[in-house]
Amino acid sequence: RTHQIRVHMAHLGHPVVGDSLYGSRKQAYALPGQALHAKVLGFRHPITGEQLRFDSDLPDYFQTLLAVMRQPHD
Secondary structure (H helix, E strand, O other): OHHHHHHHHHHOOOOOOOOOOOOOOOOOOOOOOOOOOOOEEEEEOOOOOOEEEEEOOOOHHHHHHHHHHOOOOO
């Protein structure tokens, strides 16, 4: 699904930041990967039927990227 999101966003003219394959080869930010994050994921376990939910905070590098991008530009 990551691949699908990356392809669709690039097609819409809004590539995922840090995506060297579908985004710009010239990266404005040094990132360890794409700036793509799911805050919450959930699904039903295929065997037990248990509803599973995973909640994840933004990684530090992602928080730093957002802080930089939110700064006013001159």
